[in-house]
Each structure stands twice: as C-alpha cells, then as structure tokens.
Amino acid sequence: LGFSQSSTSSQNSRGIKRKWVPKEDDALVACMVDLHNVGTFNVDTRFKDKYLNELERILEKSLPHAMLKAKPNLESMIRTLKRDWAIVYDMLSGKDNSSFGWDEHRQMIVAEDAVWNLYISSHKAADQLRHRNFLYYD
Numbered sequence: 001l002g003f004s005q006s007s008t009s010s011q012n013s014r015g016i017k018r019k020w021v022p023k024e025d026d027a028l029v030a031c032m033v034d035l036h037n038v039g040t041f042n043v044d045t046r047f048k049d050k051y052l053n054e055l056e057r058i059l060e061k062s063l064p065h066a067m068l069k070a071k072p073n074l075e076s077m078i079r080t081l082k083r084d085w086a087i088v089y090d091m092l093s094g095k096d097n098s099s100f101g102w103d104e105h106r107q108m109i110v111a112e113d114a115v116w117n118l119y120i121s122s123h124k125a126a127d128q129l130r131h132r133n134f135l136y137y138d
Contacts, residue, residue, distance in 0.1 A: 024068065025135075056068065056070040085134070107133040
C-alpha cells in the first residue's frame with residue numbers, strides 16, 4: 001500500500017474531493033525539497049508566505065494536466081503530510097514508545113499487535129498507519 005492509496009484528498013473550489021495519485025505525491029515532495037534547497041522561501045524551519053504559489057507554478061511544469069492549485073489542493077496535501085509525519089515521528093521518538101520500530105525496506109512503522117492496540121487506544125489517528133507505509137518520512 002502506498003501513501004497515496006489512503007484517504008489523501010483535497011477539496012477543489014466547488015467542494016468536491018480530489019484523490020491524489022502517487023505521481024503527484026512524489027512530485028509535490030520533490031518540489032518542496034527543491035524549493036527548500038534553493039532557499040528563496042525558507043524562514044527558519046518553515047516556508048515563507050507565497051511558497052504555495054511557487055509550488056503551484058513548479059508543479060504545473062512537471063504535471064501540466066494535474067491542475068493542482070495552491071489552495072486548496074497543495075495546502076490540504078501539505079497539511080496531510082505534516083500530520084502523518086508528526087504521527088510517525090511521535091511513534092518513533094516519543095516518550096515511552098521504544099516498542100515501535102521503522103522498517104526501512106517497507107517504509108513503515110512496525111510493532112507487535114499488543115503495542116499497536118495499546119497505542120491506538122489513546123492515539124486514534126495512528127490507526128491509519130498501522131498497515132500502510134509512509135514513503136516521505138526521511
């Protein structure tokens with residue numbers, strides 16, 4: 001299962017949900033890394049205002065028919081990426097979470113069922129990552 005095959009979607013201006021495909025996920029993350037490396041929009045550990053418009057422009061070149069708009073498409077997907085990254089980070093680095101591991105080959109969190117069940121009982125959002133990889137953690 002890939003990251004995009006989950007419930008990652010964003011709404012267009014008419015309120016209709018749009019499903020992201022793996023190629024779009026990959027392009028977005030690659031463009032964000034490139035934009036960060038150029039440094040024009042960097043401020044501390046975040047991006048400056050207007051970076052979404054620049055991402056939209058860059059993605060239009062690499063995915064001309066995707067019609068991804070800064071708002072709501074890119075904004076929504078970046079919010080989803082941040083949320084999922086934070087969940088994985090907490091599971092791997094959080095206090096008292098040493099029972100979780102990272103499977104580098106499958107790019108996913110691994111743990112015994114009892115560990116998962118206990119964690120999910122108090123962290124409901126983590127359930128979505130139980131059997132799904134997260135390709136963009138690194």
